[in-house]
Amino acid sequence: MPHSLLTEIYIFVLAVFVGFQLISKVPSVLHTPLMSATNAIHGIILVGAIALAATVKGPLDVGISVAAVFLATLNVVGGYVVTDRILGMFKKKSAERPTE
Amino acid sequence: MDMLLQVGYLITAILFIMGVMRLRSPATAKSGNLIAASGMVVAFVVTLVQYHSFSWLWIGLALILGAIVGSYAALKVRMTAMPQMVALFNGMGGGAAALVSIGELHSQWSVGVSSAAASIAALLTVLIGSISFTGSLLAFAKLQEWVRGRPITFGGQKLLNGLLLAVALVLGIMMIVSGGPHALPWLGVYIVLAALLGLLLVLPIGGADMPVVISLLNAFTGLAAAATGFLMSNNVLIIAGALVGASGTILTQQMSRAMNRPIHNIVFGAFGQVAAGAG
Numbered sequence: 448m449p450h451s452l453l454t455e456i457y458i459f460v461l462a463v464f465v466g467f468q469l470i471s472k473v474p475s476v477l478h479t480p481l482m483s484a485t486n487a488i489h490g491i492i493l494v495g496a497i498a499l500a501a502t503v504k505g506p507l508d509v510g511i512s513v514a515a516v517f518l519a520t521l522n523v524v525g526g527y528v529v530t531d532r533i534l535g536m537f538k539k540k541s542a543e544r545p546t547e
Numbered sequence: 548m549d550m551l552l553q554v555g556y557l558i559t560a561i562l563f564i565m566g567v568m569r570l571r572s573p574a575t576a577k578s579g580n581l582i583a584a585s586g587m588v589v590a591f592v593v594t595l596v597q598y599h600s601f602s603w604l605w606i607g608l609a610l611i612l613g614a615i616v617g618s619y620a621a622l623k624v625r626m627t628a629m630p631q632m633v634a635l636f637n638g639m640g641g642g643a644a645a646l647v648s649i650g651e652l653h654s655q656w657s658v659g660v661s662s663a664a665a666s667i668a669a670l671l672t673v674l675i676g677s678i679s680f681t682g683s684l685l686a687f688a689k690l691q692e693w694v695r696g697r698p699i700t701f702g703g704q705k706l707l708n709g710l711l712l713a714v715a716l717v718l719g720i721m722m723i724v725s726g727g728p729h730a731l732p733w734l735g736v737y738i739v740l741a742a743l744l745g746l747l748l749v750l751p752i753g754g755a756d757m758p759v760v761i762s763l764l765n766a767f768t769g770l771a772a773a774a775t776g777f778l779m780s781n782n783v784l785i786i787a788g789a790l791v792g793a794s795g796t797i798l799t800q801q802m803s804r805a806m807n808r809p810i811h812n813i814v815f816g817a818f819g820q821v822a823a824g825a826g
Contacts, residue, residue: 452664455777455785462773462786465564466793473571475805478798482762483633484570484580485794488563489640489769491587491787494594495647495779500606501598503654511650513605515643520613521620522640527584528621529632534577536626 480533487526493519555593556783562586563787567794590783631690634683634761637768641679644771645738648672651778652726652734661726668777670719673734674741676771679764681745686757686764689749696754705815708747715740748814756813759802763814766795 473481496515503512566583569575617636624632648669655661661669688694718737722730752760773788775781803810 449664451780452777455780455782458782459773459777459785459789462560462789463793466790466795467797469564469567469571469790470794470797470801473798473801474573475801477571477573477576478762478802478805479630479633479758480576480580481567481570481798482758482765482795482802483629484567484583485769485791485798486633486637486640486765487580487587488567488583488787489644489765489772489791490636491559491563491590491784492640492644492647492768492772492775493587494590495772495775495781495784496643497591497594497601497606498598498779498781499647499650500601503650505654505657508650508654509602509605511646511653512601513609515646515650516606517609517613518639518646519643520610521617522636522643523587524614524617525621525632525636525639527580527587528618529624529629529636530580531577532621532626533629534580537573537576 476537480530480537483526483530483533487523487530490519490523490526493523495519549597552593552597553782555589556781556786559586559590559783560786562589563790567790628691630758630761631687634686634690634757634764637761637765638680638683638687641676641683641764641768641771643676644768644775645673645676645680645741647775648676648778649734649738653731656726656728656730659727663723665778666723666726668774670722670737672771672774672778673738674715674719675767675774677738677741678745678748679767679771681742682749682767683745683761683764685746685749686752686761689752689754690757698753699750704747704751708744711740711744711747715744752814756806759799759806759810759813762795762799762802763810766792766799769793769795 470481493516496512496519500512500516503509562582563586566579566586569579569582621632652669655665685694689696715737718733722733749760769788769791773785773792776784776788800810803813
């Protein structure tokens with residue numbers, strides 16, 4: 448097993464533990480925003496799509512990378528804006544409550 | 548790899564974790580989303596600096612178009628339609644991950660160099676990413692009521708799913724053993740099988756259970772991104788993907804617990820319900 452692969456497995460395992468710990472106890476009202484926010488975070492695949500675009504040569508591969516960049520951008524931008532809107536609604540609700 | 552890129556990715560990883568930490572409390576959630584987004588910007592900028600040798604016209608077009616369509620759709624949609632928007636954008640991420648792996652695999656196989664580890668990572672991404680893509684699109688269509696929201700079941704569905712998965716796995720192992728230009732048609736079959744599996748997974752699930760399934764597919768896309776990280780030796784993809792995969796799994800569990808149902812009951816429960824309804 449190459450040394451770099453082993454390092455990558457280390458990083459993966461540790462990040463999995465962080466992910467488990469982060470969401471261990473959250474109130475259920477935050478489930479949807481958390482889902483939406485982590486949805487935006489896996490839009491990080493955009494970075495992979497750009498790296499692919501820089502290395503490929505043939506027209507088919509370039510087409511694939513352009514499509515990947517497009518889809519990943521949708522994921523990042525849409526995911527972030529949707530989360531922001533969900534959280535905005537959230538804030539309004541809790542601000543209104545004391546006046547009721 | 549370049550220093551700037553690695554430092555940038557480290558900052559991104561820290562900002563992602565801090566962002567999710569702040570998302571755990573209603574008071575800090577909005578700033579948490581902002582912190583996570585700024586992490587994305589850092590990763591994006593250092594990646595553009597490092598890999599600038601692509602076609603700026605086409606990639607620029609894809610970026611601008613993606614940003615316009617994404618923000619327009621997200622701003623325009625009614626508040627009640629948020630879950631399906633999450634599903635839609637999640638599907639886009641899964642599709643992007645699958646495409647990146649298909650492109651990488653195709654260019655590796657064309658010149659004949661690919662290690663077994665790279666093939667495994669790529670084929671896993673294609674499988675999980677494609678399932679997430681079609682599954683999320685169907686979840687979107689169901690919540691949008693383009694497709695009947697009620698569970699759609701037919702006899703032998705579980706058997707068919709198992710069979711498709713088994714065929715895909717055998718095909719995947721074949722391609723790992725002997726990858727190359729000759730294996731490309733098989734890659735096409737493999738993609739179709741994975742896409743079908745995504746549809747079949749979501750078909751039997753009713754509208755009320757959909758958020759839990761979207762959360763599950765969200766975790767899938769995270770894992771697909773992490774597998775792409777192994778394929779491309781990209782640490783930020785591994786970290787962010789693992790983070791989403793793990794937190795998404797826990798979140799899915801908690802969401803189904805909040806509904807007082809175990810997760811397997813939600814994913815596979817429709818079969819029992821239909822039988823009970825008929826009986």
